[in-house]
Amino acid sequence: MAIGALSNSRYNAVDEEARAEVDVLNSRLDRTSQLTKKIQASLGRLEATGQSVRDVAGPLNGETRRLQTLCKNVESVLTAIDRLRQPSDSKDDEEQIIRSGPEKAGLSNYLASIKRLSNSYKEMQTSNLRANQGTMAELTRLIKLGNSQLENHFDKILRAETPRSLEPLHYITKDKPFPVLSQDKVARLGLVYSHVAGDFPNSFDSSVARIYADVRGPYLAASLANLAAASVNTAKKKNPGDVYQAGANGIGTYTQAMEGIFLSEYDNICSIFKREDWGPILQATCQGAITELARTLRELNTHIKSHLTTDCYMAYEVTEIISGLSSNLDKRTGELKNSLSAALKPVRETAKSSLSELLEETRRKIGNLQTLSSDGVTPPVVAETMQRLISMVEFLGPISSIMISLGDGGWKPGAAGGGRTTEGIPSLASFDVGADGKELFAHYCLDTIDVLLTSLNQKSQMLLRNKSLLGVFMANSVVVIEHMIRSSELASLLDPRPDVLDQWRKRATAQYTDICKDLSVYLFDTIHTNRTKRPTSGHADSADSASVVKGLNSKDKDKIKEKFTQFNNAFDDMVAKHKSYNMEREVRVMFGQDIRQKLQPLYDRFWDRYHEIDKGKGKYVKYDKSSIAAVFASLGS
Structure with missing residues (x-):
């Protein structure tokens, strides 16, 4: 009993202890649940509060950004206004520089002022504010005034450096190069041109390029004018019938001067203007002088055509000289070839046509x-x-x-x-x-x-x-x-x-020795003699001739006498005429030899056979073989 009671009491104690722990755990679980509910309630309230904050803070943030953008825009406008006010503020200063002109203000300072005015004008043009229209008009006026004064300055410098003319012979005879513009003036002209040309897509359209051609062109033409006139005057000979001699015309000196002065001018142009403008400016500057050359060549051509037979050589010489000038200038400048060819055309055409016209002139002279x-x-x-x-x-x-x-x-x-x-x-x-x-x-x-x-x-x-x-x-x-x-x-x-x-x-x-046909007729015969006594031609002696003549009847003898007489008369007449003709030495020799070759063998043969017809009296047989040989020989002397 006692042991059982003890055991029950132990079990009760353990059970109580377990229930106590359960109660503790339950108590803690309740507090945890309550805490969780409080946390959930707090999270709910926090979320609601955050949403409120977001609802309030969102518009404030956007407004802040807009204010920031507006602030920046205002600052930019203020900055732009400050920039826009600067040209207006400095306009008076720039206007003072512009009105003073490039000479007083100094060319570099003057060009810088125009550049500042141009930049200000471009900025105002970009802003497109109506308030700037008045200022822009003033800037435009000042820029135009500045450019106009620059053009005048360019013109003034160029005219001061450009004489009315020079004497080309001074440089040609002394083999001196033609003068060019001074380096100082070239530099100033180049600065003005660089500024003004920048306003033109095609620089040659700029006013200073035209000014250059207008100033230097007359100088070139005036310098060459006397030589152009001399070329025409030297074409007129004292005796119009004299044949033209190489170098007699002044065209050679004229073109030599033209080449020298053109090349010097080209050097000036290259020093002042841009590469793409060299050719057009050279063409424009030299045009007046080339026009005068063309007029001179037309006058020479008129003279040549009027005296073609004596002065056609001038056309050939002029063609060669102008062609050489064109080639030389083209090699150096690449320009003026077409202009010079056009100027030469009348003379060259006359030179070409002269070849056929001279042939016709020969026919015409002989025909007349x-x-x-x-x-x-x-x-x-x-x-x-x-x-x-x-x-x-x-x-x-x-x-x-x-x-x-x-x-x-x-x-x-x-x-x-x-x-x-x-x-x-x-x-x-x-x-x-x-x-x-x-x-x-x-x-x-x-x-x-x-x-x-x-x-x-x-x-x-x-x-x-x-x-x-x-x-x-x-x-x-x-x-x-x-x-x-x-x-x-x-x-x-x-x-x-x-x-x-x-x-x-x-x-x-x-034609000349045709007379030999008539003479040879007298030396042929058709008389038949005793064949057994007939001598071999060319080898007969006096005995043979005597036998031949002896075998002739009286009628045949009369014929032989007549043949000798007729031959003598015709031969003497031929010799007399031969000596009366005015022959060149070679002609006389040539004709004499030909007559001898045709007649002497025939006469020798005839004489061998019939010289005894007058028995050595010389009445019919005037020439023996040696004497007629001498006459034949004399025909060639």
């Missing part, structure tokens, strides 16, 4: 001959024509160029095209790239000689009825031509060729 010398002397037109060809050799350079542009035979009447172009210069298409100008000139010479001899032959047949005289006349003409070729520079051009004169020489010889 009313008489020819009765002794066979050649007319002056032969020497004149050949002298013209000889003179042309001195101008072979330009003539070769003209020949190439015309093409082989382009100088003949009716030749198509002739290589002409509307620009007065040969086009590339008209050139035979393989053509040799000297070769073409040689062809022209041969054509001229052919025209000369053909025309002379036609005229001589009309005026000279005697064949022998015709032969002398033509042979003399051929020899005169040949002499003039061999004694001149034509020899190197024509000698390597087949002798084109041979056909004319042979024709003349045939």
Whole structure:
């Protein structure tokens, strides 16, 4: 019992202790639940409070940002207003500089002032505020005034440095370069140009570029005016019939001065203006001088056309000189070629057409001959024509160029095209790239000689009825031509060729020795003698001739006597006429040899057979073989 009671009391104590712990845990759980509820209630209240704060703080933040933006905008406007007020504030200062002009204010300071005014104007233009319109108008006025005064300053500097004219001969004769603008003035002009040109998309449109051409152009033209007049005056010879000589005209000096002064002017332009403006400004500046050159060349061309046979060489020389000027200037400047070619065109066209016109002039001169010398002397037109060809050799350079542009035979009447172009210069298409100008000139010479001899032959047949005289006349003409070729520079051009004169020489010889046919008739016989006693021709002696004559009947003897008599008369007449003709030495020798070759063998044969017809009395047989040989020999001396 006691043990059981003890056990029950222990169990009760443990149970109580457990219940006590449960109660503690329950108590803590209740407090935790209550605390959780309080926390949840606090979180709910906090969330509600945060939402209220957000509802209040959101609009305040946006407003703050708007205020910040407005503040910045206000600050920007104030800054802009300050900038906009600056030009207006400084306008009076800038206006004072502008009105004082670049000379008093100093060019650099003046240019800087205009630049500041331009910048201010651009800023105001960007702002587009109506309040600035008045100030912008004032700035525009000041800028225009400033630029105008700059132009005047440019003009004043340039005119001060530009004389009315200079004397080109002073620089040419002393081989001195033509003067250029001083470096100080070039620098000032360049500064003005750089500022003014910046306002123009095409700088050449700027007023200072036009001012330069307007000031320097008359200076160039005036400096060259005297030489232009001298070129025209030197074309007028004291004796209009004198043939033009190379260098006799002043055009060479004129163009030498033009080249020198143009190149000096180009140096000025390069020092002042921008690269893209050099060409147009040079063209505009030189235009007046080139216009005067064109007028001068037209006057020279009129003179040349009026005296073509004596002054055609001037056309060739002028063509060469102006072409050289154009080439030299083009190499240095790349400009003026077209202008110079246009100025040269009339003279060059005359030079080209002269080649065919001179051929026609030769025909015309010969056609107008009313008489020819009765002794066979050649007319002056032969020497004149050949002298013209000889003179042309001195101008072979330009003539070769003209020949190439015309093409082989382009100088003949009716030749198509002739290589002409509307620009007065040969086009590339008209050139035979393989053509040799000297070769073409040689062809022209041969054509001229052919025209000369053909025309002379036609005229001589009309005026000279005697064949022998015709032969002398033509042979003399051929020899005169040949002499003039061999004694001149034509020899190197024509000698390597087949002798084109041979056909004319042979024709003349045939005409002259045609009389031999008549004389030879007296030396032929058809008399039949005793064949057994007939001597071999050319080997008979006096005994043979005697036997031949002895075998003739009286009638045949009379015929032989008559033949000797007729031959003697005709031969003496032929010799007398031969000696009366005025022959060139070569012609006399040529004709004498030809007559001897045709008649002496016939006479010797006839004499061998029949000289005993008068038994040595000389009544019928006037010449023996040795005496007639001497006469034949004398024909060539």
